[in-house]
Amino acid sequence: MRFLGQPDGDLRAGIPVASSTTVIVGSASVPLRSHLAPFYSTDLGALRLAVPFLADGLKARQPCFLVATGAVLERYAQALKEEESIDLPAATRSGQLVILSGAETINDWERLFGNALVSRPTILRVVGEMACVRRMFASDADMLALEEAYDLMAKRFPAVSLCQYDAREFDGEIMLRALKAHPDMFEQRLGAFLN
Numbered sequence: 001m002r003f004l005g006q007p008d009g010d011l012r013a014g015i016p017v018a019s020s021t022t023v024i025v026g027s028a029s030v031p032l033r034s035h036l037a038p039f040y041s042t043d044l045g046a047l048r049l050a051v052p053f054l055a056d057g058l059k060a061r062q063p064c065f066l067v068a069t070g071a072v073l074e075r076y077a078q079a080l081k082e083e084e085s086i087d088l089p090a091a092t093r094s095g096q097l098v099i100l101s102g103a104e105t106i107n108d109w110e111r112l113f114g115n116a117l118v119s120r121p122t123i124l125r126v127v128g129e130m131a132c133v134r135r136m137f138a139s140d141a142d143m144l145a146l147e148e149a150y151d152l153m154a155k156r157f158p159a160v161s162l163c164q165y166d167a168r169e170f171d172g173e174i175m176l177r178a179l180k181a182h183p184d185m186f187e188q189r190l191g192a193f194l195n
Contacts, residue, residue, distance in 0.1 A: 023123060023160045025053050028192050032123065032158045035151045037182035038193040039175065041167040045195030046072070047079050050127045050162055055083040057125035058091050063116035067100045067128035069135075076127075102133035106149050113157045124159035130178070131169040140174050147181040 022029045026049045030036065040046045057064045058080075068076055080088050091097040098112065116124055130143070137143040147163060154161055165178050179185060185193065 023053070023125070024056065025049055025160065025162065026192050028188055030160055030188065032160060033155050034184045034187075035154055035161045035163070035182055036184055036188065036193060037163045037165055037178050038195060039165045039167050039178075040195035042195070043075060046129070046164055046166065047075065048195045049193070050164060051076065051079045051083065053125060053160075053162060054097070054127055055080060055086055057123070058083075058086050058097060060123075061096065062123045062125055063095075064091075064097045065100060065112065065124070065126045065128075066097065067102045067104075067126075067133055069101055069129075069132045072129050072132055073099065101136065102128070103136045106146070106153050109150060110153060113154075113159065117157070122158070124157055126154075126159055126161040128161065128163045129166070130163055131166045134169070140170070140177075144174070144177050144181055147178070151181060151183075 022031055023034075024030070025036065038049050040048070054064050054066065054076075066073075066076060077088060080086055088097070092099060104112070113124055116122070133146075134140065134143050137146070150161070150163075163178070163182065165175060167175065170178070
């Protein structure tokens with residue numbers, strides 16, 4: 001990752017290490033421009049992949065975006081505060097961690113990503129809690145239309161996006177459509193993204 005100003009990694013003790021073209025999500029080495037949909041059914045399950053993913057980005061000084069509100073945001077804030085070497089208030093003040101409500105349009109995302117890349121090439125990390133995003137739309141179909149448009153837009157940026165789906169909040173049809181809206185899931189071991 002020399003072009004990002006970070007040392008190159010290697011595989012240690014069978015643990016995948018990110019390169020300049022991949023990011024570690026759980027136990028998977030995920031290529032840049034991936035748009036994934038982890039599914040979970042507990043509050044802790046929501047944090048299992050997302051918190052280490054964001055924490056790694058914050059430690060590497062990469063721009064991170066978190067779409068969450070209310071009690072969901074509070075869980076993330078508490079979990080990130082417990083991570084070693086992370087000053088959450090400083091990260092949000094500096095804009096390294098941008099917290100969003102879910103009302104953002106595709107144009108908003110393009111602007112956010114473009115602004116984050118102005119100063120240097122880097123990796124962008126996005127976690128979106130879709131139960132929070134859903135509240136901004138008139139219907140689940142409208143939310144999934146945004147997901148499909150986001151998938152096309154995000155492919156133009158060095159980003160890895162996790163659109164998290166709480167199985168307690170969405171029915172089976174929506175979960176199936178969410179899988180279809182995240183084709184990168186099929187290039188991964190799907191079980192690694194079920195919490």
